[in-house]
Amino acid sequence: MFVDLPPGPHYRCSKDRTRSSDQMSQSPSFLEPRSQIDDPSSPVARFGADEPLVMDAGMALAPWQIAYQTYGTLNTAKSNAVLICHALTGDQHVANVSPVTGKPGWWTTMVGPGKPVDTDRFFVICANVIGGCSGSTGPATINPATGHPYNLDFPVLTIRDMVRAQAALIDRLGIASLFCVLGGSMGGMQVLQWAASYPDRVFSALPIAAAARHSAQNIAFHEVGRQAIMADPDWRGGNYLNEGTRPSKGLGVARMGAHITYLSELALHRKFGRNFQDRSAPTFSFDADFQIESYLRYQGLQFVERFDANSYLYVTKAMDYFDLAAEHDGILARVFKGSATRFCVISFTSDWLFPTSDSRAIVHALNAAAASVGFVEIESDKGHDAFLLDEPEMFSAARGFIDAAARARGLS
Amino acid sequence: MNLPDSEISPARLDFLLLADMVAPGSRVLDVGCGDGSLLALLRDRKNVDGRGIEISREGVNACLAKGLPVIQGDADTDLADYPNDAFDYVILSQTIQATRQPKVVLEHLLRIGRRAIVSFPNFGHWRVRLDLLVKGRMPVTDNMPYSWHDTPNIHFCTIRDFLELCAEVGARMERAAALDAGGKPVRMALPWWAWNMLGEQGVFLLKRR
Structure with missing residues (x-):
């Protein structure tokens, strides 16, 4: 059985859903994610051949679409719009029940009525990333x-x-300028990119547990995940959708490996230690003797039921390519030169995937560019995932920053 | 937000003196800014574009809630990351005695800012001297409320000691003031030795030579 798991997208599981590894290849049991790919159960903005998406790889994608959710009401001045950017395996369902998993939105602790991102005051937008598999154009799109x-x-x-x-x-x-852009992890990368690409359209920016470039170690972890997917014979050179297979084992292993990087050693030890799973002695087999093994297998299983393997390849690669300073001779401060955006950067003490040093590098660059920046490191033992969890100090910092920015913007 | 003088905490009356040393509309970095009271005062009264560094998370959160751009950091380690001449003034208020390397910190202040403003509790004050002389114990006063073994203040100095350090790092003194126990300036033209006796705090406006 699983013990005392904190809430959060990566953690949710229950006893009755425990499965052994040989069930990993079974077909999914709840709503097929395929149903969300072309015609998701959320609003979609569609762009035709006359409005191609020009991509860094040199191609123009058309037609294309982006699926999104909104919460709250846009004011008449259109000055209260907040954009939430989701992380690697997130989606647009930030504060509503997911149509795929039936679970609450992935950031209901941060976004909602009376929450730091207060949907009673702000018009909140969250879109599925291009390349994703929740309704925006991606590798699974026809x-x-x-x-x-x-x-x-x-x-x-x-x-x-x-x-x-x-x-x-x-x-x-019809929104000219966003009051705030915020997000964690890959979402934080997007926040920084927004501030760099559209400084005049971002009044305030809140990147959490993020980095201005992906580290060699993080690229390495992603590559292991991608290779696990590609090594699955059911991947079929990427054509599994045409051939009626799914590389669930490879994607599951990718998720298991990645999931470890989202936690901290202390959190793993506290939750699982060396405890056995439903047994009192080792079985001397390759069964999931340990709770941590069972937990990771479950995480893998749950993930393959909601995520597309090729999407995982594309989106991880996008993170790997991210290096905001690259176009400015490696000098991050130049990216933000003259920026009038108000920044607040947040990191977590036990996050070794996007460590505080990454956030400090952002802060130093913003300081050198004479930008307005606040920074706080939150004490937490929950690792990278802390940004998705109940961290009162993070909420307090975010609320203070957002409320002060709202006053400066003249929002009630 | 714009507090009248009478509502400013008597313990921080030195803020008014510090604020008086700052030219309106200038760029200011407050190192060890606490809950941001001084930065807020400078913003509201002097139209200052202020930034802060604060070591405590509670302090940083209080600053963020005031809309002040303050980063969590440490004067001993983080000043090195700031470029030269980034600010018109760098303020170090009641903090230098808590740094590990006061000289290095002071040099950074003078490098980052065109001017530095430093205030500190004066260990040469007559009450401190008397405590040590009569009781034979490390003094505990309103300005220095910690006992010797758990104090964050690891580098106490007197006004005279500080003057010597200023000479050593090549800082020119543009203004100086000694504050009495109530935080009011000692308004007498006195020689340094007298200020060193009567001032509970020293406040200095420094410029790179």
């Missing part, structure tokens, strides 16, 4: 030229492509 999914014909994408797509959505919604 390519109109062939009638089949793009699969690996989909252009390799970047964080900037994701942000460009979001900017097109914001244009479509």
Whole structure:
């Protein structure tokens, strides 16, 4: 059995859903994520051949679409719009029940009535990233030229492509400038890219547990995940959707490996220690003797039921390519020169995937660029995932920053 | 937000003196800014573009809630990351005695800012001297409320000691003031030795030579 798991998208599980590893290849039991790919149960902005998405890889994607959710009401001055950017495996369902998993939105602790991102005051937008699998155009989308999914014909994408797509959505919604852009992890990368690409459209920016470039170690972890997917014979060179298979084992292993990087050693020890799973002695087999083994297998199983393997390849690669300073001779301060955006950067003490040093590098660059920046490191033993969990100090910092920015913007 | 003088905490009356040393509309970095009271005062009264560094999370959160751009950091380690001449003034208020390397910190202040403003509790004050002389114990006063073994203040100095350090790092003194126990300036033209006796705090406006 699982013990005392904190809430959060990565953690949720229950006893009755425990399975052994040989069930990993079974077909999914709840709502097939495929149903969300072309026609999701959320609003979609569609762009035709006359409005292609020009991508960093040199291609123009058309037609394309971006799926999104909104909460709250846009004021008449259109000055209260907040954009939430989701992380690697997130989606647009930030504060509503997920149509795929039936679980609450992934950031209901931060976004909602009376929450730091107060949907009673702000018009909150969250869009599925381009390359994702929750309704925005991605590798699983049907390519109109062939009638089949793009699969690996989909252009390799970047964080900037994701942000460009979001900017097109914001244009479509008639919003000139966003009051606040915020997000954690890959979402924080998008926040930084927004501030860099569209400084005049971002009044305040709140990147959490993020970095201005992906580290070699993080690229390494992602590559292990990608290789696990590609090594699954059911991946079929990326054409599994055409051939009626799914690389669930590979994607599950990718998720298991990645999941470890989202936690901390202390959190793992506290939750699982060396405890056995439903047994009092080792079985001397390759069964999941330990709770941590069972937990990771479950995480893998749960993930493959909601996520597309090729999407995972594309979105992880986009994070790997992210290096905001690259176009400025490696000098991050130049990216933010002259920026009038108010920044607040947040990191967590036990996050070794996006450590505080990454956030400090952002802060130093903003300082050197004479930008307005606040920074706080939150004491937490929950690792990278802390940004999704109940961290009162994070909420307090975010609330203070957002409320002060709202006063400066003249929002009630 | 714009507090009248009478509502400013008597313990921090030195803020008024510090604020008086800052030219309106200038760029200010407050190192060890606490809950941001001085920065808020400077913003509201002097239209200052202020930034802060504060070591405590509670302090940083209080600053963020006031809309002040303050980063969690440490004067001993983080000043090195600031470029030269980034600010018109760098303020170090009641903090230098808590740094590990006061000289290095002071040099950074003079490098980052065109001017530095430093205030500190004066260990040369007559009450401190008397405590040590009569009781034979490390003094505990309103300005220095900690006992010797758990104090964050690891580098106490007197006004005279500080003057010597200023000479050593090549700082020119533009203004100086000694504050009495109530935080009011000692308004007498007195020689340094007298200020060193009567001032509970020293406040200095420094410029790079």
